[in-house]
Structure formats: C-alpha cells, structure tokens
Amino acid sequence: VSDDFIKRLNYLEKDALKETGNIGAGNAATALAQFLNCKIDMSVPSVDILPISEVPEVTGGLEQKVIAILLKVMGEAPGNIVFVFNEYSIERLLGIVLNSKINMEDAGEFEISAIKEIGNILSGSYLTAINQMSNLNLVQSIPAFAYDMAGAILSTIMIPLSEFSDYAILIETKFSVGKNEIEGYFFLIPDPGSLEIILSALGFDTE
Amino acid sequence: MINNQIKVRMAEYKIGRDTDILITVGLGSCVGVTLYDRFNKIGGLIHIMLSENKKGLNPAKYADTGIPLLLSKMEELGAKRSTIVAKIAGGAHMFSIAEENSSMRIGTRNINAVCEILKKEKIELVAMDVGENYGRTMEFYLEDGEVLVRSYKKGEKII
Numbered sequence: 001v002s003d004d005f006i007k008r009l010n011y012l013e014k015d016a017l018k019e020t021g022n023i024g025a026g027n028a029a030t031a032l033a034q035f036l037n038c039k040i041d042m043s044v045p046s047v048d049i050l051p052i053s054e055v056p057e058v059t060g061g062l063e064q065k066v067i068a069i070l071l072k073v074m075g076e077a078p079g080n081i082v083f084v085f086n087e088y089s090i091e092r093l094l095g096i097v098l099n100s101k102i103n104m105e106d107a108g109e110f111e112i113s114a115i116k117e118i119g120n121i122l123s124g125s126y127l128t129a130i131n132q133m134s135n136l137n138l139v140q141s142i143p144a145f146a147y148d149m150a151g152a153i154l155s156t157i158m159i160p161l162s163e164f165s166d167y168a169i170l171i172e173t174k175f176s177v178g179k180n181e182i183e184g185y186f187f188l189i190p191d192p193g194s195l196e197i198i199l200s201a202l203g204f205d206t207e
Numbered sequence: 208m209i210n211n212q213i214k215v216r217m218a219e220y221k222i223g224r225d226t227d228i229l230i231t232v233g234l235g236s237c238v239g240v241t242l243y244d245r246f247n248k249i250g251g252l253i254h255i256m257l258s259e260n261k262k263g264l265n266p267a268k269y270a271d272t273g274i275p276l277l278l279s280k281m282e283e284l285g286a287k288r289s290t291i292v293a294k295i296a297g298g299a300h301m302f303s304i305a306e307e308n309s310s311m312r313i314g315t316r317n318i319n320a321v322c323e324i325l326k327k328e329k330i331e332l333v334a335m336d337v338g339e340n341y342g343r344t345m346e347f348y349l350e351d352g353e354v355l356v357r358s359y360k361k362g363e364k365i366i
Contacts, residue, residue: 053217062232063344065359070302144302148359151233152342155217156301159236159256159313162218166265 005196006049006167014047016202017195020130021045021171025186027129028122029175035121036096036177043174050170052162055154058170059084059185062151067104069119070157072141073127077194077201080157081123081140084150084185090115092182104147116143122186134201157189165192215239218268220253220277222284229347234297236314238270238321238337239345241294242277242330243352244286250349251277257313258320270320278328293325294334294354294366296343303340314338334366 009017022045029040048058056062067090073079085093087104094102097114104111120143127138146153161168171188190198215221215231223229229252231239243250256268266272282288298318318337325332334354336343341360348355357363 053219056217056233146301146303148235148301149233149342149344152235152299153233153301155233155237155256156235156299156313158217162256162268164262166218166268 006165006169006192009049009169009195013199013204016199016204017047017169017171018045020133020198020202021047021173021188023133024126024129024188025173025175028126028186031121031125032118032175032177035118036093038096038177041176045171045173048170048172050168052158052166052168055158055168055170056151058154058172058187059150062149064150065148066150066153067115068146068150068153068157069116070144070146071119071123073138073188073190074141075138076136077138077190077197079188079190079194080161081119081126082154082157082185082187082189083119083122084154084187086183089182089184093118093177093184096177107147112145116145119143126186126188134198136198136201161189161191169195215252215254217254218256218265220251220267220273220280222249222251222277222281223349224249224284225349227349229349230345232344234343234345235299235301236297236317238295238297238314238317239343240274240277240321240325241345241347241352241354242274242281242286242291243294243347243349244281244290245292245352246290247285247287248349249281249284249286250347250352251281252345252347253277255317255321258316270317270324274321274324274330275328278330292331292333292352294347295321295332296336296345296354296356296366298337299342300338300340301342336364336366 033040069083071081173186231254260269260272298314344357346355
C-alpha cells in the first residue's frame, strides 16, 4: 500500500516535500553556522524515490569509510534523520568545534560526543522548522553513532522500513562548510506511513 | 582465466559458476548467505535483510523465502542439493547506542532465522563470521567455494 502511495506522488507533492526539506535544512545550516561561526552552503534538496536496495549507494561508495549519525524522528510522522560525513570532513569539522587537530582513527568518547552534538543541533533545528510550517510535533531521539562502511550503515538503517515497503523516499540535502573543505549529507527518511501525514499536514488532500 | 565479478545488492541473489566471483558489499545487520555445490562448481549468494516475509514482498529480502528460492534456482541450473553447503556473514550491530531499540537487534534475529531455515532445508552450515559491531564485505569464489570476508575492524579473512 505504501509503495503505491510513494509511486503515486505527483510533482506538487514532491515539490512540497522538497520545500519542507529546504526550510528544514536552511534552519539547520543557520544553526550550524552560528555554532561554528563560519559560512555554510547548502544544495537545493532533492526528493528521491528509490528501491530500498539502492539506498546504501546514495553517498557514493558502498565500502567507503564514513561517519554517520542516526536520529529517530518520533511523533505523528516517525522516520529517521541520517547525517553522513567522510573522514576528512568530520576531522575538519571537529577541528573547528574542538579547536584542535583530530584524527578519526584515534577518536574517543569525547570526540564522538562532539559529533553527536553536531547531529543534535542540526536535526533539532531541522525539525523545528518543519514543525512550524506543518503544525506537527516531531521530536528527535538521542543520536546514535557509527563509523564504518557506508553500505553497512545505510543498509542497517533501512531494515526496519523495508519490513513494510520495497521503496523509500529520501529528502536529501548536501551541505558544505568553507571552500568545499567539509561536505556532508543530510537525509530525512520518513517511515512508509508518515508521508501521507506530512503531506496532509502541509495541506494536501491525500485521500 | 577471466574472473567474472557479479555484484549482489541488498535484497538480491545471484548465481554463478566456475571462475565467477559473487560479491556483496557492506553487510551491516543484513546477513549474506553463500550456497555452494563443489562438484558442479555452482554457487549462489543472497543478501538477506529480514527473517520473515509476512506481507508477500520481494522474496529475496527475507530468510524464510529467499533461501528456498535460491536453492531451487540453483537446482534448476544443475546443482545437486545433497552436496550444497552454506557459509554466512553479517548480522552485526552497527549503532552502539541503539542496542536497546529492538529494531537494532535485527542482526541477531537475522542470524538465528538464517540458521533455522538452513537447518529446515537440511543444508549444512560449514562456516560463519557473524555478529559484533562492524560492517563486512563478502567475496565468494566459485572456483573453490572460498569466501573472503573483509572489514575495517578485522581486515581480511577466509571462511
């Protein structure tokens, strides 16, 4: 049922989701810019409908070693928020936050907490913006951290969702800090049933 | 000799023979299952995400529908069921903090389901590299049935 719904989305609905992502990510970028005290650039979000088996490939190499932060979205329209950074980017980002040179291979609890906190700030401001425009009341879980193959991380995130669906919808934003030194991916992945709730909260007739 | 590398995505299976190499990259909580008939040098690799196909979705996604499907497809290609043995890898917990969350214990559930289905199908499980907290890549060499498991945590090992 949810697969049909995802595939039936028209361009207006996709546009609305894109705009939701845009406003969410814009707010998140502003929060991160204030936190880091530097300029953040953001891509226009894309709304991708993919077979779940292709989702692990969205950040590039399946075997590439990445850092990911996962936050569950709870409330009327549950889902997942996922950040993905490569090692170089997270080392630079941590360098700014902690004001020291960081090597991810040696990262301990302290560095991991700092990474999770970045995830908290970004997703908190993202959801705040979405809540304001939709009147939903979405909240985030505490962040979970992983540092491993992109494919292994993203596939694991998709497992609960794949129980109900063969397709997923990803609202994706790429952001960069400075002159392409730091790049990251931000994904909002609504659970199968959440899409209808988000769209109707935005004023669409989803019957 | 030309080695033909065949990629197997999540929720997919592929069958090869002789010099083929079946590869699945980035197993997290998913479980990769290789099935091998060494006499006919026919092998299959399936990348399973979940244990039970309750809703009639893509059969290759699930242990209970995927493994029997792969077995029957291999038999159609000439594999002898009585000679087929299995090796498995994956079923990890990828997120340290989310262990309490039942959805994140899927790794263990997947391993158990795969073992159970193999037992039910009377397929001997001859090797495994499962669990723990890291991602794995499997390369299945159909020349001799060896499976290379690669990870950032433990490097490479043959099972």
